[in-house]
Amino acid sequence: MEGRPEEDSGLLARAQRGDAAAYEEIVQRYQQVAFRTAYVITGSAADAEDAAQEGFVKAYRALGRFRTGSDPRPWLLRIVANEARNRVRSSQRRHGLELRLAEGFRPGDAAPSPEAAAVAAEERQRLLELVNRLDEDDRLVISSRYFLELSGEETAAALGIPEGTVKSRLSRALARLRARLEDA
Numbered sequence: 001m002e003g004r005p006e007e008d009s010g011l012l013a014r015a016q017r018g019d020a021a022a023y024e025e026i027v028q029r030y031q032q033v034a035f036r037t038a039y040v041i042t043g044s045a046a047d048a049e050d051a052a053q054e055g056f057v058k059a060y061r062a063l064g065r066f067r068t069g070s071d072p073r074p075w076l077l078r079i080v081a082n083e084a085r086n087r088v089r090s091s092q093r094r095h096g097l098e099l100r101l102a103e104g105f106r107p108g109d110a111a112p113s114p115e116a117a118a119v120a121a122e123e124r125q126r127l128l129e130l131v132n133r134l135d136e137d138d139r140l141v142i143s144s145r146y147f148l149e150l151s152g153e154e155t156a157a158a159l160g161i162p163e164g165t166v167k168s169r170l171s172r173a174l175a176r177l178r179a180r181l182e183d184a
Helices: 008-016 020-042 045-061 072-091 114-132 136-147 152-159 163-183
Strands: none
Touching (some): 020 136, 072 152, 114 136, 114 163, 136 152, 136 163
16 A cells, blocks of 8 residues: 555565565664664663664564565574673673653653653652662563563563563562552
């Protein structure tokens, strides 16, 4: 159908045949979620940007190994996440997680009152501080599922763990977060 965006799998198939414009379109579609995924892992905007960019370069080089017909999002996010983890390991730096949460404001929504916006900002900041105090595995699984809004499959791919492990880690991490919220 004319005017309708091409499916990701079709773009990736074209890229596998050497169409650079098709791969460029894939990069444009996934660059934000790739950056956010890398940011969750590295905790640094600069490192996340580098990891995402290098992840896309590595994915381009690995196009021949991509299974045609598969969803490219988990595949790309796994490559980016692995690159981000490699950067963290090689630099031996540990940064606190600093996520920039979108306001969630959509056109057509009523603007929140200044008081409500201030309360919401304080609550978000408090929640982020509590999430930052969790251990790395808990932080990564909560951030991937709720802040990045990745599916269970995408979270598993991004973190390099089985989907069942995502579910169990998420359950335990949320229980620990809930306990901290009650104590705070």
